[in-house]
Amino acid sequence: MENFDVIVVGGGPAGLSAAISAARAGMKTVVIERGDYPGTKNMMGGILYTDPTDDVVPEFWKEAPLERPIIEQRFGMLSGDQSVMAAYRDPVWADEPYNAHSIFRVPFDRWLAQQAEKAGVMIITETVVIDFLYQDQKVVGVRTGREEGELGAKMVILAEGVNNFLAVQAGLAYPLTTHTVAVAVKEVIALPSETIEDRFCLEKGQGATIELYGDSTDGMMGSAFIYTNRESLSVGVGALLEPLIQKHWTPNDLIEAFKAKPYVKRLLQGGETKEYLAHLIPEGGYDQMPKIYRRGLLVAGDTAMLMNSLNREGANMAMTSGKIAGEVAAQSIQRDDFSDQAMAVYESRLRDSFVMKDMKHYRHMGKFLEENPHLLEEYPDMAAQVLKMYLTVDGIPKKQRQKEILKKVYQIRSKRGLLKDIYGAWRAFL
Structure with a gap:
């Protein structure tokens, strides 16, 4: 031996x-x-x-x-055909020592x-x-x-x-359980580098990422992503296995539905799928280590x-x-x-090290999201409706519109429910 x-x-x-x-x-x-x-x-x-x-x-x-070095990171929520987005960009991230690469x-x-x-x-x-x-x-x-x-x-x-x-x-x-792992599926979709840079507003060689929640996973605990490579996009969706089984979704159904979303479809237009991959991801968190x-x-x-x-x-x-x-x-x-x-x-x-400190810091996050599925089901819809009402100009005075917005919010989630969610999120994430 x-x-x-x-x-x-x-x-x-x-x-x-x-x-x-x-x-x-x-x-x-x-x-x-x-x-x-x-x-x-x-x-x-x-x-x-x-x-x-x-x-x-x-x-x-x-x-x-x-x-590509990542110089911009976008985050958003999908609700039907609507999208709510936020982003941070720093061109300095394209220089050594960089922050991240695809x-x-x-x-x-x-x-x-x-x-x-x-x-x-x-x-x-x-x-x-x-x-x-x-x-x-x-x-x-x-x-x-x-x-x-x-x-x-x-x-x-x-x-x-x-x-x-x-x-x-x-x-x-x-042994692993359906509550401690997620399943992720990913496609690599070929696109010319110039097309990628044009669609993501990037300089030559620069990269960007997009993370999407809500309808990107049919409201299940998980998220979807689009990452830019030199001459392709990495497009994927991941969701906790338990709700995936309960809703009778297959991973392939999930990614096909995601790619069909208007916001996503435009970014992928003309691309050709070159690879298809799937994998399990550990999601037990600190308490399941x-x-x-x-x-x-x-x-x-x-x-x-x-x-x-x-x-x-x-x-x-x-x-x-x-x-x-x-x-x-x-x-x-x-x-x-x-x-x-x-x-x-x-x-x-x-x-x-940061490893266990971060694991411990977010130890309640998974349980909070799993016990409150409405967060990824109702809040993306709420955000989309509120912004649509606020940004639509149709002759209604803003004071009246703000009252209508509050009424709409409370129709989706009660005042007590909102306070409960804010407190729960504060404990889980902060």
Whole structure:
């Protein structure tokens, strides 16, 4: 049986970041990836933030396969054929060090894997880990599906993604439920770069994002997005699995309905679908996080339920948690200390980072939205009707129109209901 200092299970951003940090600390490190190569089994909306990525690979933007730097972010609500939009634009974001880029996971993950190999990491592909090896309750390696496929390790870092089969086997997590995952579907729609820049009012090479709520998901807990790439748009919809099942929607129905919306249809006009992808997203939040360590084992990324959907922060949480896991693993090996106290350093460092602080800050958000489905059903309609009434000029005095607006608002949601929602949102989001 071949032995390593660190075995990383999973070749996504979390696993590769863990491998890079462990290898740079002098550890003999291997990544085991079930796909043909890192990136083949992975999907994300497609926005990568600079700061956490730079912590893993300094000045990555100079050579990584990136699409467009994002200089504008739009947010909106859809209600039938109506749309209510807000936006923030900063051209400075088009200059180094940037704020965020649009990316495709396949080329980016392959590039990140190359950075790991440059750091001395061995990557084994087309191999599935089916269980851990134990000695006195300590994880001391993995068992793969290959013949004579046992590998020994002083530390194992689990970054298997949202499907947490191994975390469950290790006694750290519960099986996924329809309340703890969302399903997202995405299409890559080809358009000429000049067309993209014209439709999104961008200078050459610049990018923009759009996040849409309300009727974009038929009022279900979730959102839709449009991200600009060099010569394509990433268009997707994601919704919590439970209401999706209850409403008898399929993910394909959801994205087709979204693309048919007038606001969206115009942006996609003339495009050709080149890729179609679907994936599960961890949505359990802080209160549904598994235990993220045991002797000889650390858990990072989606497997640890590290996801902040409100700010579309998944990849950066994965990379930061992976980097910390690799550093803690190396530290434990150097000190020859694999006690619970040594493993707990990983959780302590995560809690000191933005990762756990943000997870804890938004811990009530998911439950609040799930228990108040009217928020994404009624409020987009309310906002659209109020703005239509206010902005329509038809000879009615503004004082009278304001009274009509208040009457309309209270027809949709009572005064008591409004106050209750404001208080609930304040607790959940602030």
